[in-house]
Amino acid sequence: MNRTLRRLLPVLFSAALVVTACSTGSGESAGESDSPTGDGTSTADASSEIGDGTGVAMPEVSGDFGDAPEFTWPDGDPDANLQVQVLSEGDGSQVEAQSVVAANYAGYVWGSDTAFDSSFARGGSTGFSLNRVIQGWSQGIPGHTVGSRLLITVPPSLGYGENGNPQAGIGGTDTIVFVVDIVAAYGPEQFGDPDAAAVADEADLPVTVEGAPGKPFTVTIPEGAEVPTDSRMIQLTEGTGETIEAGRTVVVTYSRTDWETGQGLGSWQEETGPGRGPATVQVGAGDLWDDVAGMTVGSRILVIEPATEQAPAMAMVAELIGVV
Numbered sequence: 001m002n003r004t005l006r007r008l009l010p011v012l013f014s015a016a017l018v019v020t021a022c023s024t025g026s027g028e029s030a031g032e033s034d035s036p037t038g039d040g041t042s043t044a045d046a047s048s049e050i051g052d053g054t055g056v057a058m059p060e061v062s063g064d065f066g067d068a069p070e071f072t073w074p075d076g077d078p079d080a081n082l083q084v085q086v087l088s089e090g091d092g093s094q095v096e097a098q099s100v101v102a103a104n105y106a107g108y109v110w111g112s113d114t115a116f117d118s119s120f121a122r123g124g125s126t127g128f129s130l131n132r133v134i135q136g137w138s139q140g141i142p143g144h145t146v147g148s149r150l151l152i153t154v155p156p157s158l159g160y161g162e163n164g165n166p167q168a169g170i171g172g173t174d175t176i177v178f179v180v181d182i183v184a185a186y187g188p189e190q191f192g193d194p195d196a197a198a199v200a201d202e203a204d205l206p207v208t209v210e211g212a213p214g215k216p217f218t219v220t221i222p223e224g225a226e227v228p229t230d231s232r233m234i235q236l237t238e239g240t241g242e243t244i245e246a247g248r249t250v251v252v253t254y255s256r257t258d259w260e261t262g263q264g265l266g267s268w269q270e271e272t273g274p275g276r277g278p279a280t281v282q283v284g285a286g287d288l289w290d291d292v293a294g295m296t297v298g299s300r301i302l303v304i305e306p307a308t309e310q311a312p313a314m315a316m317v318a319e320l321i322g323v324v
Helices: 005-013 135-140 288-292
Strands: 060-062 070-072 082-088 100-109 126-129 149-154 176-186 208-210 218-220 232-238 249-258 264-266 279-282 300-305 314-323
Touching: 082 135, 126 279, 135 149, 135 176, 176 314, 218 249, 218 264, 218 314, 232 288, 279 288
Parallel strands: none
Antiparallel strands: 060 070, 082 149, 100 126, 100 176, 149 176, 208 218, 232 300, 249 264, 249 279, 249 314, 300 314
16 A cells, blocks of 8 residues: 555554554455454443453363464353453563554454454464554453463454444454464553664754653754755664564654644653554555665664645654564
8 A cells, every 4th residue: 555654644643543453474464344453443332341251151262372273162142241361371571551462363253163353364463553453452452461362252342333343244242252362562661772873963863852772752843943845764773673674564662743833742651641652654555664674673763744734744753663
């Protein structure tokens, strides 16, 4: 999909954030409407009560972490609340709300023998923001550790709502069930490589960037600075992580500043409170972010964007914290 950087900016910064998931295996997108990481995010009001699968009907699941699961369905009906049963607990870091998560998963309608979506079938884990998944995931995954295998039963109110998802064969009254293997997680306060080496002279930059590599950072527009007329990306530091290839999805933590007002926001902190968490960008989509190809994870970049009819000029600093 050919997008300009300006068309990508709402993905990073707007309240209407929409994140398309991306497989790291076969390269196929998991961001279809039948995926819990696609556009089927439920906006229904729902209870946040979460059970652990004890004392309610739950399917039996065979298979270890990393294996495609097989289900044996119980005779009883599913519980009306969200249930999250830990099938095996990992020893990694705890997943925070608003994180970007990489996971393998398989999703079934309760009682069905056929998955409506499966990253196991695609051959690779999927990356997604917990800000833009069904509520059963955004509520059920945080608090668990990387390396865990979860069994999640999601009532309609925390899934696709009363309209269901006809394309996936999900009705408005269907409970949907997932096995989710948490492969990696990138939290709101995760930054780049503290050992990243500077590759740009700060004196030559059109803005002021403050904050050591791997630490919170800000970008300030100097008084009287010339308003930009074209888009550009400048690499500020070089991290020590893996080299980013075209076609990959990169996780970024960021801070941006409006060129006219000087107001800013960040993935970890905004002026009015906590930020929105890290975002993902696709490398190789035909926009300025293609320049990230060949850089390394842990690097820091500066993006300058001119004004359009819809938005003022802005400056953004981002650290490339992972690949999913």
